Amino acid sequence: MTTETILFYIFGGLAVVSALGMVLNTRNTVASALSLVVTMVSLGAIYLLLEAYLVAAFQIMVYGGAIVVLFLFVVMLLNLSTDEFPPGRQRLIKSAFVIAGVAILVQILIALGRDPLLAAQPGAVPEGYGGYRQVGISLYTDYVLLVEMASLLLLAAIVGALILAKRKID
């Protein structure tokens, strides 16, 4: 077992445990958001191990930084330190969801174990894989339309968020 593999198992276990902590923690929303940070940063470390360096940097900057800070800001703005709601109805539907989800997961895992393509070891990466130069060239030549679409989407999101957050539309 190489160092990379050991690091992958450490960060993968950390990501799963903190994701479970986020979903199962019904007492404290701030703690849920902080668990989400741990998941994001572990995933960033796994991207580094997969040699996707630029994506790892963006993962930590945008997810670990901006998005979670936005969540924490709203949680603290609304003063939602606890979220103990009265017990809901629909217990049956929820447990059915849990059983179905876990069953599908088990099926996926069994199928993954049988896939010969995934069991094969990928070779060494070519020169410049995952670096900013390669990604930048690809973004501004092959995928330039995608960049334009992303800019329009972000503009629409800014306008939508402003209108939704305004107290009164006049």
Next chain:
Amino acid sequence: MLPMNHVIALSAILFTIGVLGVATRRNLIVILMSIELMLNAVNLAFVGFNRIWSQVDGAAAIDGQIFVLMVIAVAASEVAVGLGILLAMFRNRDSVNVEEVNLLKW
């Protein structure tokens, strides 16, 4: 070299945790966070598969990573709009419990 089937398995596990969070929780903030978790799981699958097929005719192929960057942009705008909706809902209902917002429910 990482075991690739374990990378994809980790992606599937994280996605399932996200689905269960959306299905079982009633706090709208935690539901939004679970959606983020699902998007992250898909990103991990993209990066993993890109690592498997990392070159085409000797040149680096990074299409999966481009898709991840697009998903990050979509997730950022989704969070901005989602938290705007959450603020409007809190202002009207004084709660973030999704079971209290059932006007459109059948």
